[in-house]
Amino acid sequence: MKEKVLETLKKLGFVTIENDNCYLFEYEGKGYLYSVDDNDDSFLSFAIPNIMNAESDDEEEYDDNFSEMLRVECEVNSKVKYVKALIIKDSLWLACERDVYAEENYEQLVSMMILRLFKAAEFVSEELAKSQFETELDATEDDAVEDADNESTSQNVDDIIDRWFAQLEQRSDDQNSDTCPSIEDVRSDDEDYDEMDLDYEEYTIENENNQ
Secondary structure (H helix, E strand, C coil), X not given: CHHHXXXXXXXXXXXXXXXXXXXXXXXXXXXXXXXXXXXXXXXXXXXEEEEEECCCCCXXXXXXXXXXXXXXXXXXXXXXXXXXXXXXXXXXXXXXXXXXXXXXXXXXXXXXXXXXXXXXXXXXXXXXXXXXXXXHHHHHHHHHHHHHHHHHHHHHHHHHHHHHHHXXXXXXXXXXXXXXXCHHHHCCCCHHHHHHHHHHHHHHHHHHHHC
16 A cells, blocks of 8 residues: 555645655645555544644743643534644654555545645644733733723822822911911920920919019
8 A cells, every 4th residue: 555655645746755654745835645554554644743843941931832732622523624733752653544445545534634634724724823822812911901000009099199289278368368277276285395385384374473
């Protein structure tokens, strides 16, 4: 079967490169892999290796990437027909596999399997784009909330300052009006006022005795 598959790929215009009993070729900017199983000549397998990976020197970023890869794997396996996603080491692969029966139309079969992988790769790209959009949207919303909080805090400070100036103006108006408060109204429990009152009383008593 291997010879028939390689001949079909050549007829379809693909240039293959052999590597350890696998054959690599490119379609629409992505690398595809045709794997040969020497123990099962009727088993046909095409794959897109390393469509995404979790590699990162930063541990937190690696964990985030791996979690995203697991999510995409689950989405592919639950929503895309005929193609399965699998994680090999730190990367996500897409695979399309089936048994080949006698008198198969190889051109139709190979074309269909490659096309299904291509559609699955498009699905993965859409999922990654959607995830990126949601991440940016969440960040934008967080910034908007923070800006709103800062604006609210600034407004509260402005309100306090306005009330403070209003009280100062009111006090100034009261002092210039005919209803200016007496000294008894102004006195408080402040120690300075108490000392001033005591000095005034002592001064008054001393003057009365001198007279």
